[in-house]
Amino acid sequence: MLISASQCRMARAALGMSMRELAMAAGVSVNTLGRIEGDGNVTSRTLVRVQEILARSGVVFRRDGSVGIGQPPREDP
Template identity: 45%
Template sequence: MLPSQCRMARAALEIGVRDLAEMAKVSTNTITRFEKGELLKERTVDDIRAALESAGVLFIDQNGNGPGVRLRERQE
């Protein structure tokens, strides 16, 4: 997951840094640092990604158009 994908995922979910930090069990400072491009431990990035994925985010890899995110279809 790239920092830009993290920002896109938060926007798609309409959640703030504080919300994501709570979901991933990390500090708000950690989310902010990651989104600014600072390197974090792989385990920490994995925790953030897992929190976003469990909230319904699908990560799209580089496919010629750049990496991105989308939301999983909701099952009603």
């Protein structure tokens, strides 16, 4: 399930990340992130990249459209 524009905005706000910080972490431009959060046209690959960054930061995306914050997944050495 790919995240919605509102889930991206909520997740970023819950983490206290600026658009610039998330864009840099995901390797996309601030304009691209603005299109994601504005429900604009972006590739699914770009959307998945942003979603993965948010999930690695501990965001849980729920099917009802809400988001939560949990523990970031552990990375195995």
